[in-house]
Amino acid sequence: MAHVQPITVLIAALGGEGGGVLASWLHRSAIAEGHFVQGTSIPGVAQRTGATTYYLEIVPHAGARHRRSDRGPVLALNAAPGEVDLVVASELLEATRAVAQGFVTPERTVLLASSARVFTIDEKAAAGDGRLDAQAMADIARRCSRLAIIADFTAIAAQAQAPLNAVLLGALAASGVLPVPISEDAFRAAIRAEGKAVDANLRGFEAGRAPRRTASAQGDKTGDQTRASPPLMHLVSQQLEAFAPQARAVIAEGIARLTDYQDAAFANRYLARLKPFASRPGAEGRFLRELARHLALRMSVEDVIRVAQLKLRKERVLRVTHEARARAGDIVDITEYLKPGAEEILGLLPPRLGRWALARIRHDRAWPLKVTTTRASGFLRLKALAALKGWRPHTLRFAEEEAWVERWLELVDRALAMSPAAAQEVVATAALVRGYADTYKRGLANWRKIVECVIEPMLAGRLSRAHFADAVLQARLAAAKDPEGEALAETIAAIRRSAAAEHAAAE
Amino acid sequence: MPEVSFHQQIESLRLGAGEIFYGEGILAVTKALLQSGVSYVGGYQGAPVSHLLDALVQSQGLLSELGVHLETCTNEAAAAAMLAASINYPLRGAVTWKSIVGTNVAADALSNLASPGVEGGALIIVGEDYGEGASVIQERTYAFALKSSLWLLDPRPDLPSLVRSVEMAFELSETSNTPVILELRIRACHMFGSFATKDNVAPAHSANRRLGPAPFNYDRLSHPPATFRQEADKVERRLPAARRFIFENKLNEQLGPREGPIGIIVQGGLFNVLNGRLALAGLSDVDGRVAIPTLVLNVVHPLVPEEITRFCAGKSAVLVVEEGAPDFLEQAIGQILRKADVGTQLCGKDVLPMAGEYTPLAVGKGLAAFLARHDRAGPALEQWIARVEAQQAQVGKALVAPLPARPPTFCTGCPERPVFAAMKLLRREMEPVHICADIGCHSFATFAPFSQGNSILGYGMSLASAAAVSATQTKRPISVMGDGGFWHNGLITGVAGAIFNKDDSVLIVMNNGYASATGQQEIVSSAKEAGGRGPGIDIATALKSLGVGWIKRVRTYRVASVARTLRAALRSQAKGLKVVIADGECQLARQRRLRPETARRLAAGERVVRTRFWVDPEVCTGDHSCIRLSGCPSLNIKPNEDPLRSDPVAHVNNDCVGCGLCGEVAHAAQLCPSFAQIDIIQNPTGWDRLKQRLSTGFIRLLGGGGRSKPALVTAE
């Protein structure tokens, strides 16, 4: 039987991204060029930012059959795996989804996709870093397609201030991969005929057509690699030479951070705390780098003074103006949402007085503030707070943080004597203590629990040392993943159980 | 005004004889109604058939020229009841809704309509919300057709076939005095294609040419003893008449060769999927020239026994391709063959899946198994199945973990999101309570990051579903209902019931002004605005008139006050129903209204303040608690610029409409101090500029902003 195969196109997009309009442009232009077309979509409630797909089938040069009402070609309403000629995806995960469903195949499919990510709610909501591996997704997509055109079309669209779907159409037109002849002018005519935001869409179309460097999927997951810049390296003083090269950039950054945070003397204290570790056996580069990184962060804890200081930075207004796309002549106001709690405010008092006051006030008291830093009164209030920098070393909060740092370093020190791998994990527990208010309190409580129930028993030899590093790792991951829940308590119970079992076996 | 504007499409509803219509399936059906001379149209919105009503609402001019009456009904029961006009009068009428849910709601009126039968053609167009993209329980409309003796069409999905089905449906309905259901799957409704049009027909009797009342005729009442006569009439007269009409007019199509050892019987709606797999097996082509005898059932109820036996006779086996459970068709065909003593082997759900959408892969596998049994297996189909499964397995392995789903969610700036943020905060503070969820945008709160809700019992049913729960729980349950569900039936089924029974529970009514999930159709409480149809009936007044004593109104965006009000409702000593009306206009509708207005004012040089939020990347610690309390698409994450940190920071993009939730949550949950509100004064006045200059001068006097970031970092 004669097998005229229709040309099949699948568009994978997110609701509200104009996937339907893109399908409609293709549709119109294909009809204008004398082809027979039928298409459909699955929008439904998915219009509301969920994943949506559009599917088109085109029978080349059979346009005359549109006019016959008896029997047109019988076109499928669902894309069939392995039978798609072109997949256009507005986002990398959706492109990968099309691959996983089998719509992109090495024998047949051209994949045109934006490498940009629109993160799913699970990726966004994870405490810490829950992002999928973009590089791995792009690799799979490339491997599974006949031809992959993957570039950051989203950035091109942003630059052209045009809709992404128009940029994708332009890229499609320029690539010449559409297996059915449609001229660029037919696409332009379709954009005009559709009649929506014609200028912006035409601009996007041309931007998509423009030749570009083939960008790989952006690999932002640099993980814990530092991105220290060359100028930084010039500042490496003799002091840094004591440390493994791998750690130097971070230490230099730490020095700069703490000098800005407090003063040179404080930065020196940082160095003094790090030095004893530099020559310790087992403290290789990676260990030192992580220790230096966490130490700098924990020593520059964001108390109210620091927050005020950061919010008065000169470049902030410029940055906001640029990010919010304010035009010349516009006035930009920045209003900060702050809500310091009792502990944060009383933490500014000297330790004894502060503790006395805290004992007499409800800890959940907090004061919601809106402070417009671009206006005189708001500016003045934050300026006054930031001016307390010199007073900071006399405050309760400072004393508490210093005590915490000493305690943590002591644990690291003892762990290092026992097992470098475990010491590495003890270092990493510092990441649990961060944020403000409840987040901070929860983090600190979780950290204390890990110290009390895992680290100390290990150090004291009450739990099997062989699993020291692993136990701390498990506990810290549980606390990070589920800071509000029961995961940590369950993990600790499991660690105790397995230790008890081992104990029994040994006897 | 509905979300989708149909200006171009509306023009195509006016096309005359010999012109070509290009457009969506559901609009083609709309055009076919006008070509068939309908006198009245009605329905209740719901994907995938909302567009039918939306387009007609926007075609008032055309409708009044033709004399067609349009009713946007308050629910599907009302829409079904509207067809009563065809019981006594020779009026053609059509109504539409989403099935299965809408048919459930309409069931009582449908039974009472079907029993006396109709004089004028009555057509019910249902969007069969089944398979990928469906938003309701997966059931078949078929059962309703069977039990009430309604005829059910499931036409081949291409535009000419849909249009012909509509035209024939009216004739079938009139010939057999029976209402007809036309079911359209999601993809068929959204299918974009073409057909040659005919002139619209102005009905003989209509809003423009009115009738007098019909004479009294007891047999037109669904009331005993007429009901007994009607039951007999259905099977003795109407059914044979329908079968004759179907047979004589060839509504079902026999394709391919007449004779052959095996055959296929397929629902019309599935023919295209089947044809694709047959073509792959070398047994058909793109024009549907099948090489195996194929009976396409464009009418799936009633079946015509002679047609089935004639088709099957002489074949050793037939395959029934029928989507969903139960296998009504297969059972009916089996019975027909058995009674006629035709020995053809019957295949169907033994090789095809019992449940779930018939995708190309599902149909391909079933077809391959059937063909293999009867020695017609072609290698191409089997190789394709093997290749597809191998690739899916291979990619699955390479991906390590399954790809995360991307369910729909609240739009940027949605007024409902803050209510769920407040509920989540309350859940942390108080212990969780039982939540009765409902149908509407607010059902997105069942997804992350809110992940709440214990049951969904249908549209407007949340409060009714709380009745026994509230009586048996230690804490008051909360029911969430939209204004759409409230007017659809929540007011009576829920509120009146709760008042009558003195139920002790809490109801939140999301008053966003529209039936938003289906595309912002106006409802009884929609505000009267330019061009809008809403009469602006007040929900609180309606509640008061039913005797609800505890009613509080909150602005949804005020998270702290929403939380306070809910806390009060949960803790209140007062027994009985407590209702919180959460006011906040649908943001999509609001933006659609405001955007052109803002653009005009900007162009005219008028002062416009644009507000959005911003996250200070230097202060954000990467904990993302803010996202766990919001999930706004504009509140995103981006790589950390700080060389000492690696976790991504929160980031607000330029789609932010400045709804204020970010700030509210930052305060209510005492999050990190990284949120800021940005107000951009465009076309500032002289006074604005003077004030700003004074502030800037003063700030400079004080030494300006603090120090810059250390050079080390900015050098990056």
Ligand code: SF4
């Ligand atoms: S303020 Fe926050 S929640 Fe509201 S639209 Fe902007 S990003 Fe979304």
